[in-house]
Amino acid sequence: MSAEQRVVVVVGAGPGVSGSLARRCAAEGWHVGLVGNDETVLADLASTLVPARVERRVADAADPHTGGSAVADLGRRFGRIDLLHVNPSAYREADPMHLGVDEILDDVRLGVGALLVAVQAAHPYLRPGSRVTVTGSMAADEPSAAAASLGVQKAGVRNLVHSLDATLAPEGVRAVSVTVRGALAREGTFSHDAVGDALWRAAHQDPAAWRSEVPYPA
Template sequence: MNNGNFQDRVAIVTGAGRGMGEAVARRLVAEGAHVCLVDRDTAAVEAVVKDLDADKAFAVTADVSDPDAIEAFVQAAVDRWGRLDMLHNNAGVTGRSGPALESDLDDLDLVFAVNFRATFVAIKAAVPHMMGRGGAIVNMSSLFGTRAARGMGLYGASKAAVIGLTRTLAVELAPSNIRVNTVAPGAIETELLRSSNAPLLKPGGPTYDERLKTHPMARAGTPKEAANLIVWLLGDEASFVNGSIYHVDGALGA
C-alpha cells in the first residue's frame, strides 16, 4: 500500500473495464484517489464503476483511437474534480497475430493508433493540467517492446515506440516534476493475452496452458500483481523513479 498518499488525487485509467486497467483503478480508489475509468466497452466499465465508491469513480465510454475522445475525457476528469495528478495509459490492442509482413496498412494503423498515438495524445492533453503541481504518468508497453516475438511484430513495434516516447518525455518533463515511466508486462492473465495467443497455437502443438508451464515461474501473472507495480509508480514512494522500464514478467525476459 502507498499509505494513503492518493487521498483526493485525481487519476485517469484507460482500458479500465477489465484486466490490468480494472485492477489499477480499483486499487487507486481503495487508496483514496478519484478515478476516471475509460473504456470502449460501456457495459464493462460501468459494471466496474458500479462496484466502486460513487464519489470517487466515474465511467467514460471512449475509443482511444479517436484523439477528440481523448481530449474530451481528460477535460471531463478535470471538470469533475478540478485537477489531474495521474494518468495510466493502459488501453491497447494486439492487432493481427501472425507474420508481420502478412499484415496490411490498416492493421498497422490500428495498432499504432491505439497503442502509441493514443498514449501521445493523452499525455499531451493531460500535462497542461499537471503543470505547477507535478504528476505521474505510467504508460503500458510490453515485454515484446523489448524483445522479438514471432507473430507479434506490429504489436511489438508499437510498444517499442511507447518506450522511446516514455524516455524522451521523462527528460523533457522532469523540470516540471512530472514523472513518466513504463511497465512492460509479460504473460498476464487477461482476455487480451488469451485472444492474441489463440491464432498462434498450432493443431497438435502445446496448448495455451502448456505453453505457460514452460515459463520460468510456470504460470501467468495476475492483473493485481501488475497493478501493484503500476500503482507504486504512480505514487510518492516512486518520487525519484523517472524514465524507467519495469518488467513484470516472472523472469520470462531475463
C-alpha cells in the same frame, strides 16, 4: 474537493490490469476517472470502485477529438489529475508477410497514439508530483512474429514514455512504463492485481532515483 483528494484517470479502462490499478487507487481514497470504448465494461468496473467518486467517459482513446475531450473533461470535473494511466494496445494475429501497412498504422495509432492524446489532453491538469504510467510488455524486446504489430506498439510506446518523462520532468511530472516480462494470468506473479501493484509502485518511485522504465518482475 479537499486539497489532498487525489485523482486517477485510467485510459483504456477494463477488467484486467487497468481495473486492478483503479481499484488500488480507490482503496487509497482516490477519485477515479475511466475512459474506454464500451459503456458496459466501464459501468461494471465502476461498480467495483465503491465508495470512490467515479466518472466515466466512452470514447476512442486514440482519437484526438473524442479521446482527448474525454480526458480533458475528466480533468475539468475533478480539477486535477495526479495519476494518468494509459493502457490500450491492439492484438492482431498477423506476421510481417501478412500485415498490411494500414493495419499496422491503425494498431500503432491505438497502442502509441492513445498515450500522446491522453497526455496532451491531461497536461493542463497535471501538477508537480503527478505521474503518467503505461502498461509495457516484453514484446518490445522479444516480439512474436505471429503478432508483429504488438511488438512495434510496445517498443514505440516505451520510447514515447522516455521522451515524455524528459519533457515533463522540469514541471515535476514524471512518466514510467512497466515492462511486464511474462504472460498475464489469473493468479500468481503475473495476475492482474500483481501487475496493478507493480504500476502503483512504479508511480511512487523515489523521484531522486526515477526510472522511466521499470521491469516487472524486477
